[in-house]
Amino acid sequence: MIDSEKIKALTQEWLEGKDYFFVDATVSADNKIVIEIDHKDGVWIEDCCDLSRYIESKLDRDEEDFELEVGSAGIGQPMKVVQQYANNVGNEVEVLTADGNKLTGVLTAANSDGFSVTCKEKQKVEGKKRPVMVDVTHSFGYNETKWVKAVIKF
Numbered sequence: 001m002i003d004s005e006k007i008k009a010l011t012q013e014w015l016e017g018k019d020y021f022f023v024d025a026t027v028s029a030d031n032k033i034v035i036e037i038d039h040k041d042g043v044w045i046e047d048c049c050d051l052s053r054y055i056e057s058k059l060d061r062d063e064e065d066f067e068l069e070v071g072s073a074g075i076g077q078p079m080k081v082v083q084q085y086a087n088n089v090g091n092e093v094e095v096l097t098a099d100g101n102k103l104t105g106v107l108t109a110a111n112s113d114g115f116s117v118t119c120k121e122k123q124k125v126e127g128k129k130r131p132v133m134v135d136v137t138h139s140f141g142y143n144e145t146k147w148v149k150a151v152i153k154f
Contacts, residue, residue: 002027002066011035014054021083023073031066036073040087043072078147085110092151093117098144104151114141
């Protein structure tokens with residue numbers, strides 16, 4: 001089986017000096033390699049092809065056969081790395097918390113420790129008879145959520 005750490009290292013080599021960033025790489029038991037990269041402005045197919053050719057040039061099919069798939073972190077897929085969160089600050093996201101609650105709001109901050117989402121919620125406000133919609137900011141560590149996805153609007 002091809003070592004996933006080797007694939008990650010080869011991908012990082014190719015990424016040096018480029019605005020792309022590494023998202024994920026997996027190698028299945030039958031040597032299907034799946035590499036995901038991303039860029040704040042999207043991923044170009046030509047760059048996926050270049051990375052694929054680069055990886056193939058560093059591996060020997062005679063030694064061990066493999067299937068290689070290179071692509072972008074899919075639209076509507078959960079975010080996996082901090083850079084994806086940072087690129088989506090100011091955008092609407094959907095969050096599934098570790099305890100199963102779902103929130104939708106604007107991603108307002110992201111750093112290496114965690115992220116914040118501001119949601120509109122009904123709350124009782126002093127002096128008002130009925131609950132009113134107010135902005136409430138929720139902060140999370142990355143391990144406190146099951147997933148976070150950008151909301152796609154057409």
